[in-house]
Amino acid sequence: MQEDEKYMSLALEEARLAAQQDEIPVGCIIVSQGQIIGRGHNLTQTLQDVTAHAEIQAITAAAQTLGGKYLTQATLYVTLEPCVMCAGAIGWAQISRLVYGASDDKRGYTRFAPQALHPKCVVSSGIFADECQQLLQDFFQHKRL
Amino acid sequence: MQEDEKYMSLALEEARLAAQQDEIPVGCIIVSQGQIIGRGHNLTQTLQDVTAHAEIQAITAAAQTLGGKYLTQATLYVTLEPCVMCAGAIGWAQISRLVYGASDDKRGYTRFAPQALHPKCVVSSGIFADECQQLLQDFFQHKRL
Numbered sequence: 001m002q003e004d005e006k007y008m009s010l011a012l013e014e015a016r017l018a019a020q021q022d023e024i025p026v027g028c029i030i031v032s033q034g035q036i037i038g039r040g041h042n043l044t045q046t047l048q049d050v051t052a053h054a055e056i057q058a059i060t061a062a063a064q065t066l067g068g069k070y071l072t073q074a075t076l077y078v079t080l081e082p083c084v085m086c087a088g089a090i091g092w093a094q095i096s097r098l099v100y101g102a103s104d105d106k107r108g109y110t111r112f113a114p115q116a117l118h119p120k121c122v123v124s125s126g127i128f129a130d131e132c133q134q135l136l137q138d139f140f141q142h143k144r145l
Numbered sequence: 146m147q148e149d150e151k152y153m154s155l156a157l158e159e160a161r162l163a164a165q166q167d168e169i170p171v172g173c174i175i176v177s178q179g180q181i182i183g184r185g186h187n188l189t190q191t192l193q194d195v196t197a198h199a200e201i202q203a204i205t206a207a208a209q210t211l212g213g214k215y216l217t218q219a220t221l222y223v224t225l226e227p228c229v230m231c232a233g234a235i236g237w238a239q240i241s242r243l244v245y246g247a248s249d250d251k252r253g254y255t256r257f258a259p260q261a262l263h264p265k266c267v268v269s270s271g272i273f274a275d276e277c278q279q280l281l282q283d284f285f286q287h288k289r290l
Contacts, residue, residue, distance in 0.1 A: 048212065051196070059194075059195065069193045084233035089230045112258055113233075113257055
């Protein structure tokens, strides 16, 4: 299994943890120099806090792991395209690579804040996109029942 | 003193607390139905966390105060125009009014994510803009010495 697939499957595990807590299933893993330095999943409902997205949790955790707020060597894996808020945070953290699974046409940063990331940040998308999307669809389907 | 000036002067007090901790001086107050429900100042350096902007702290605090994550009746006062990350958070929280002091041409949301706020959010700017800006200038001037 390739590196990106390996870490995205771990991000999917985080997303499943969110679903188990009745949270919109989005998960995130941050990797630097072959080590996982942060992980997180959406907790907005549990914490009653709109800022508790997977990426924000993972960025805060990664900064604690490193003892520094800039994550210039890091790759952030997330199952869903980041929103404007999270893209802004990824930009401030100077994360050098972003890999996301499913696109988010309604709320994604590529539509609403395409310049939010650091100018040198390299972006890959579509890794396990179907699995990432399916998890969200299953969640909302279940909600409607 | 008008309502907006009253709360912006309290946001300026928060910003001064940041400066005293060697943080870029930005302060924020959230008001709902005549009550302050959240406040915060920039703590990115102290917490070594890029997400610890004044607005993020205040939104998290306000949600705890209300016991709910949506701040639909609230006005957020902040001394500096919100960045993309914070505008995204203000949007998610469905804050109905934003009042900011100084503009931020380099990092402000009006340039990089003009649609980040809730579509019904009403925005006022320029309240005590000179004082808000001066506090930032004094901080960076002192840093250069």
